[in-house]
Amino acid sequence: MSSTPARPLRADAERSVRAILAAAERVLAETPGASMEQIAEAAGVTRTTVHRRFANRQALVDALAAEAAAKLAEAVEDGRPDTAPPLVALHRATANVLRVKAAWGFALGPAVVQSEQAARTHEAIARRCRDLLGRIRDEGFIAPDADLEWVRRVYYALIGEVLHGDGGAGPAEGDPDTLAARIVDTVLYGVGPRTAR
Amino acid sequence: MSSTPARPLRADAERSVRAILAAAERVLAETPGASMEQIAEAAGVTRTTVHRRFANRQALVDALAAEAAAKLAEAVEDGRPDTAPPLVALHRATANVLRVKAAWGFALGPAVVQSEQAARTHEAIARRCRDLLGRIRDEGFIAPDADLEWVRRVYYALIGEVLHGDGGAGPAEGDPDTLAARIVDTVLYGVGPRTAR
DNA sequence: AAAAAATGCGACACCTTTGTTCCACTTAAT
């Protein structure tokens, strides 16, 4: 997926790239308009070096978005969406996604305009998600006449909401598994009274 | 609420302020980093005038956020949250809020750091929302042991999701009432199969 | 140990934005 350079990077250069990407995520997460210099400083590197590894600011952001998208796709796959029982897969994938999105809040956030690269990955993930939801519906946990696209959007929205934590205490009060359970439960049954289980 | 200037603005100055605020919302909605000049141009005014009416860029954004917050509070009140039957009020308030948030997407979005002014208003709205949800719970439409804060967050998240339209066709496919119904229904009952109604 | 690659550092030109000032001109208020 990553662009295949003519010559492989030297060990230290590779480290720089890593450090820069990590720092960019950290810095941009809390200051979306941060300068290249702030990112460089956070990476323990000179601004010149940042420009040597990433021509544009755009190139840096794109690389960041691409990496984050890949991690996200991996998180979903790790849930075994097509071998495990659908509800189990959904739960696991949700917990994994919560972890990844918490760590890559900026790169996966709305502030980045997705490159085609990242957009394709996200589209693939969405497809995967729809398939999984379809299988869950086939098992009777989702109403047969439900609009799966709406279901997916609700699901995404709750994931986003949990990560904001704008209403509660910390950014993630509770472990991913607990939160994932809450999300899945709410999506399926809402907040109304339970008639039966 | 609005700062009370020593002398009231002249008619044309008032018009300028209106035009600038409206233009700012329009322009910033699709280009959050737009310059003062772009805003001025969209308002049919010179940049100088913008600076005459709003000292800082921050002052402009703050005024925008304050006005939008007020509109949002009005939208909620128009649902008659404490005189109408709770579910009716929720539905009406939701539809009104959808309209307002669609029109003030930037000022009410995450890109603006809320001033204390606006933050207070939003806090008041959240309180109002919790109260209404509490009354709905008392009527049995929400589980007695439900965490009302979580309910509120889910509700907010769905409103936000409907407005993004990132999965569907247009930015708002369907009229506010239809969408409001969908939101309320999903919050209460989720997407699972209905055992009874 | 020698060659190649990468980095730090300083400097440069260029651009955009912001905020302010002055002045002639237009518009609204009385």
Add this chain to the structure above:
DNA sequence: ATTAAGTGGAACAAAGGTGTCGCATTTTTT
């Protein structure tokens, strides 16, 4: 009709960011 307030236009300084160089120095690689 006179006065006061508002606007357009141009110009200015200050600030900050971007992207690019060259060169001395350090770090890998072979």
